[in-house]
Amino acid sequence: MSVTAIKKTIILFIVLASNAGMADDSAMLSPAEDYCRWQVKDYAIEKPLCGLVGNIDRGKAIASDGSKGNCLACHQLPIEGIEAYGTIGPPLEGIASRLSEGFIRLRVVDTRNINPMSIMPGFYRDPSLINRPEKIYKGRTFLTAQQVEDVIAYLVTLK
């Protein structure tokens, strides 16, 4: 792991642990938008968020973008030209042959539904459940519903 990757991971940990966010965390914010409700059944969200259709290429870019999904801080993904990735989470190569789309969606949307102790961020967790004092965070999710669906569209290609 490179020093930058380690630093990124540490920063992410601090943000998650304090649950209060930091001033320069704003790059990770999605624009405020109307929050789409989702339903969990048997540890899965079957329906795409807001009925949106994801885009594979955009999803791949979001997954590797340190200011968006930042999945590579914790996971290995089969993306070329990456100098370092995190190993805190399991490698995601072949994920779609192990897990269903609905389960993967719940993992990305609000992983604590599956593991309440998880350190993975809930990328589309209900913002009203997130206790962040700063006003700019109000009503915001880490990723937009479209960005989540883009990431899912990419992940389901990993067979």
Ligand code: HEC
């Ligand atoms: C802060 C570290 C961290 C980040 C960032 C992170 N994850 Fe995770 N992820 C984990 C950990 C740890 C697990 C292991 C399961 C648990 O903690 O419940 C996990 C589990 C998963 C799983 C289930 C894997 C399996 O084999 O069961 C998927 C799918 C997943 N993550 C996708 C993503 C995607 C997509 C992103 C980026 C949008 C992401 N993660 C970002 C830490 C992270």
